[in-house]
Amino acid sequence: MSTKTSLSHRNQEPENSVLYLVGTPIGNLDDISLRAIKILKNVSLIACEDTRQTIKLMNKLGIKNKLISFNDHNSCKKIPKLINDLKEGKSIALVSDAGMPIICDPGEDLVKNVKSNGIDVICIPGPSAALTALVSSGMASSSFNFEGFLPKKKNEREKILFKICESEKTTVLFESPHRLNRLLEELKEFCGGDREIQVSRELTKKFEENIYDNIYGLIETFRGREIIGEITVVIKARNKLKNSKINEFVLKKELNELITAGLSLSAASSYLAKKKNLKKSIIYNLH
The missing domain is CATH 3.30.950.10 (Tetrapyrrole methylase, C-terminal domain)
Incomplete structure (x- = not known):
């Protein structure tokens, strides 16, 4: 199902039936945005990776709101309830312990399910390590x-x-x-x-x-x-122009993988020599 996010009422945030992905500080609390504070204060509830961590942030910011736990261990049980809350008109903020939610944190499945139900997902950007x-x-x-x-x-x-x-x-x-x-x-x-x-x-x-x-x-x-x-x-990226030093460990690993896949030593050496622009004998002698 397609979803559409309107930008005409952002000054009235939080809106009903919207999932907000809220970026929170990764360390310095001064990095919290005014918009993030507004959302956390006024949404119907906040789904957080660890309520013990989020309550520390809420207390420091002087915010009181309903917190529920949402993590890898309980997400399957919580997703249907959160989607039902959104359908009923509630607004929900999703936060991680620090930084942007979803990135190396639970919540990806929630967003997929929310969007498949035609419900808006809006990101309130914040710090990223x-x-x-x-x-x-x-x-x-x-x-x-x-x-x-x-x-x-x-x-x-x-x-x-x-x-x-x-x-x-x-x-x-x-x-x-x-x-x-x-x-x-x-x-x-x-x-x-x-x-x-x-x-x-x-x-x-x-x-x-x-x-x-x-x-x-x-x-x-x-x-x-x-x-x-x-x-x-x-x-740093590999320097593709730097061929003076051969990474023998990596070459040997690739050679063994090709042999394990069924190529002969000679055929695997020929393939890697062409790929790496090296003499076949250099690679052959690694085995």
């Missing part, structure tokens, strides 16, 4: 890849790491502080230690830190250091 880190990195930002949190399963994780290694676009991802050192070692293995990256920590908060260096340098920077706070990593 991914974009904040990207624009401060100085890396190419007109086109980029966002990977969120990398998968925990080894095979799935390695596929994304290989994609990052080969990408000719800047990559942005999230990582937890206790896994940052592991990620840096993985990036060194896949991308080479001279790849430039930025690690951003505690964005918009008092102890915000943006450290730009190559992977070797950042491994040393964080070695033996207690790491706290939310982490956003920005990784």
Whole structure:
């Protein structure tokens, strides 16, 4: 079913039967918009990832409203009720613990279901850790890849790491502080230690830190250091003109995958040699 959002009554927000996706601060409360405050004050109810986190924000802003929990564990049960509330004319705000909802947070299924029922969805834009880190990195930002949190399963994780290694676009991802050192070692293995990256920590908060260096340098920077706070990593695109150093780890991985898929060593080596513009013997001898 198609939906249409009218812009003629935005001064009367919140409107009935509208789901509002409200961006909230990722750290500094001064980043909350006046429009976001107005929506949070006046909607019929607020669906939040964790009511304990959202109530802290509400108390600091002096806002009182009805909060309900909406997360990965209860979304299947809550979606029908929220859609029914919207059909009855209620206005609902969806927020995450911090930043823009939907991005690496629950809520995607709710939006899909709401729109399939012909109900308006309006975004009240706010801070995004991914974009904040990207624009401060100085890396190419007109086109980029966002990977969120990398998968925990080894095979799935390695596929994304290989994609990052080969990408000719800047990559942005999230990582937890206790896994940052592991990620840096993985990036060194896949991308080479001279790849430039930025690690951003505690964005918009008092102890915000943006450290730009190559992977070797950042491994040393964080070695033996207690790491706290939310982490956003920005990784520079592969330099397609730089062929002086061959990433043997990645080449060997690709070679083994082709052989596992059924190609002979010779055929797989020939294919990769043509693809990478290298001598066949270089790749053949990796096996």
